[in-house]
Amino acid sequence: MSAFDQPIDRRGSDSEKWRRYAGRDVLPLWVADMDFAAPPAVMAALHRRIEHRVFGYGGPWPSLTESVLAHLESEYDWRIEADWIVWLPGLVTGLNVACRAVDGAVLTATPIYPPFLSAPHFSGRKLSRAELACTEDGWQFDHSALKAAINAETELFLLCHPHNPVGRCWSRDELLEIAALAEANDLIVCSDEIHCGLILDADKRHIPFASLSPEAARRSITLMAPSKTFNIPGLGCAFAVIPDTQLRHRFAHAMRGIVPHVNVLGLAACEAAYRDSGDWHRELIGYLRANRDLVTATVNGEKGVKMKSVEATYLAWIDVRELGLAKPATHFEAHGLGLSDGADFGAPGWLRLNFGCPRSTLEEALKRFSTACRAA
Ligand SMILES: Cc1ncc(COP(=O)(O)O)c(C=O)c1O
Structure with missing residues (x-):
């Protein structure tokens, strides 16, 4: 088991990412920070x-x-x-x-x-x-x-x-x-x-x-x-x-x-x-790579959504235009997933998913993602 597999509860903390959906069963995969502890040397x-x-x-x-x-x-x-x-x-x-x-x-x-x-x-x-x-x-x-x-x-x-x-x-x-x-x-x-x-x-x-x-x-x-x-x-x-x-x-x-x-x-x-913190960093990159592969396979396996390969960052940029949703971010929130709305980036009809989280969180998020796609 990797140290990055360890979920750390950020609900009720100062986290901007987690506070947005306080009291709701919505997994927040929006703001670009990761749900991982800082490297031991930094601590x-x-x-x-x-x-x-x-x-x-x-x-x-x-x-x-x-x-x-x-x-x-x-x-x-x-x-x-x-x-x-x-x-x-x-x-x-x-x-x-x-x-x-x-x-x-x-x-x-x-x-x-x-x-x-x-x-x-x-x-x-x-x-x-x-x-x-x-x-x-x-x-x-x-x-x-x-x-x-x-x-x-x-x-x-x-x-x-x-x-x-x-x-x-x-x-x-x-x-x-x-x-x-x-x-x-x-x-x-x-x-x-x-x-x-x-x-x-x-x-x-x-x-x-x-x-x-x-x-x-x-x-x-x-x-x-x-x-x-x-x-x-x-x-x-x-x-x-x-x-x-x-x-x-x-x-x-x-x-x-x-x-x-x-x-x-x-x-x-x-x-x-x-x-x-070089060792921590090397392990992080391996972990994020596997998360990236999981996201890519899931997204490109669903009808009506697609993404290009993510060479860098822990952010997936997903084209959901074919789902024909009037408010894509709201639709995915209603299915328990908080993503960034592409409109804020100058691209309505796109969503950004942050995969800088433990694998268990990501797996649950991707289940919700698939359910939301199929319900569109
Ligand atoms: C490209 C880019 N620049 C800047 C920032 C934020 O930088 P800071 O928090 O240091 O202002 C982000 C955070 O997501 C980013 O993705």
Whole structure:
């Protein structure tokens, strides 16, 4: 039995995911956190930090920075300088700050994690969208749609890499095409790489956009965090990597007065996650892979619903349009399953299922999924 098989009761806790359906028999497979305990090394680091008993304002320390540098180099072959790091309480903050740091309009590829759609608006920037193409071979960028969505005002491309919700781990060639597009149109690329530690396909690896070339690095803002991979998003610790000094100053300037310090528990957890949680991470990926296979087989075995392969993330993006439901998310809730509504991602008729949970929870959820499909 794996440690990940152990259900932990989150009902009645502070969990956003579980609280939505309090008092109802609905399994929540929506918000993107996992129902797993944090790695043992993270727990030990948090206990040590709590034992200190003083929780004043804090900031990063040398061995923490070193753990980030070492992690990026060993996992992604990406060598960065400590000065390029800007600590943040979260990636959504980073997306919003990136929009405020530019003067022009913003471009993104849909369907997409909802804050990509709201951040430009909150920052008073225009947003243009280019649909991703759903092909026989899976989800891909549609380069003519991207080019058509760019105009003289466009200054920032919000890239989701790996992509939430379609689960793509963009390849080097695909990233090089994005880099060429950025170069040709003088765009800054803000690459949200929060899911980079969750590559499920054994033959794929995450390539940070900024690691492609010095030119790509110069126009990049990379957003990362240990939060998704090590299941500590509630600890609010993330960072941007911005190699270009001027761009980094613009970003830091846009943060002034509105972005708080990163909490000290998040910082302690980050170091332990990156430095001491490799074994836990390897076991997690194996577990998620098996969950992914179960979800794919079940979904693609039902009539009227389908999904492409999930290369990365613990999120399945499911096309339920053929079921002909007026309100798909409500229909599945009525059958005891709480999924994310695709409409929020710019794609009505789709649902997102989070499979970051113990196998027993997933099996029950998939039974409910099949019942809901057949009842449509
Ligand atoms: C692509 C992406 N970016 C950002 C976030 C959230 O980041 P944070 O909680 O650090 O603001 C999520 C969470 O689901 C996500 O999927």
